[in-house]
Amino acid sequence: MDKLIISAPIVGAEHTKETYPHLPVTPDEIAIAAEESVKAGASIIHLHVRDKAGNPTQDIAVFEEVTKKIKDRCDCIVQYSTGGAVGTDVKLRYAPLSLKPEMGTLSMGTMNFGADVFENDNHIITSISKALQENGVMAELEVFDYGMLETMEKFLKKGLIPEHFHVDFVLGVPGGMMGTARDLVMLVDRLHMIRPGQSWAVAGIGRFQLPLAMHAIAMGGHVRVGVEDNIYFRKGEMATSNAQLVARVAEIARVSDRGVATVEEARQILKLK
Ligand code: KMH
Ligand code: ZN
Numbered sequence: 001m002d003k004l005i006i007s008a009p010i011v012g013a014e015h016t017k018e019t020y021p022h023l024p025v026t027p028d029e030i031a032i033a034a035e036e037s038v039k040a041g042a043s044i045i046h047l048h049v050r051d052k053a054g055n056p057t058q059d060i061a062v063f064e065e066v067t068k069k070i071k072d073r074c075d076c077i078v079q080y081s082t083g084g085a086v087g088t089d090v091k092l093r094y095a096p097l098s099l100k101p102e103m104g105t106l107s108m109g110t111m112n113f114g115a116d117v118f119e120n121d122n123h124i125i126t127s128i129s130k131a132l133q134e135n136g137v138m139a140e141l142e143v144f145d146y147g148m149l150e151t152m153e154k155f156l157k158k159g160l161i162p163e164h165f166h167v168d169f170v171l172g173v174p175g176g177m178m179g180t181a182r183d184l185v186m187l188v189d190r191l192h193m194i195r196p197g198q199s200w201a202v203a204g205i206g207r208f209q210l211p212l213a214m215h216a217i218a219m220g221g222h223v224r225v226g227v228e229d230n231i232y233f234r235k236g237e238m239a240t241s242n243a244q245l246v247a248r249v250a251e252i253a254r255v256s257d258r259g260v261a262t263v264e265e266a267r268q269i270l271k272l273k
Contacts, residue, residue, distance in 0.1 A: 003261040007044035008037035012228025013056035013085035031069035036243035041250030043266035056085035079103035094131035108148035112175030144176035172205030179208030
């Protein structure tokens with residue numbers, strides 16, 4: 001089994017300082033949260049950014065500024081969100097890829113997302129996939145439901161998504177697939193029928209975050225853990241930071257003899273250039 005790659009979604013597009021007071025929002029806060037998360041064991045930073053008012057933005061200049069601040073503090077794989085916030089125009093969603101981050105996300109289907117609809121029809125998937133490939137950015141395919149693996153397979157057969165990618169199962173979004181062990185096993189099984197040996201991670205939303213991380217550690221998958229997905233350390237107790245959530249998963253990986261990948265080891269495991 002490879003060492004565990006921990007990805008930290010440190011900002012997201014859904015929370016605010018009102019819903020989660022420790023949310024990093026300014027470029028400096030985001031860069032500090034990234035550095036703390038990497039020190040705690042993360043090797044990938046899944047990045048959303050905010051404008052001056054604290055609202056989600058896909059502004060290239062903000063991505064550039066935040067990326068520079070992160071890189072000044074630590075080496076890590078920066079992965080840009082192309083999901084943005086629900087309702088973001090598709091051209092804006094992929095615009096920051098022109099900065100050529102090491103990784104970028106590619107959501108594999110439309111879904112209900114809480115009270116909203118997260119749109120990823122075939123046209124959107126194709127446009128974002130094209131932008132990833134044109135900029136030489138490694139894709140992380142975001143799979144929120146079982147059917148999205150069928151979409152992945154169809155797109156692969158048609159050559160519309162890159163051959164080399166990582167998969168992230170995002171489970172527990174209201175409107176998406178649940179995050180029980182059975183759900184994860186079913187998804188990994190199907191993924192490996194389509195692509196034997198394909199690398200994957202799991203991101204559990206809310207109460208699913210910790211148990212899914214533990215399942216993935218045991219199953220040989222990788223883990224996404226941070227406040228975009230879950231703001232609680234335990235029931236009734238908010239996490240004090242992204243790093244606190246990352247550190248617990250890293251500790252579980254260490255004590256269970258899985259080990260935690262360094263940034264360089266993560267690049268090797270993912271075959272990043
Ligand atoms: N904010 C969600 C609507 C991604 O980062 O690529 C989508 C999302 C996925 O967070
Ligand atoms: Zn995201």
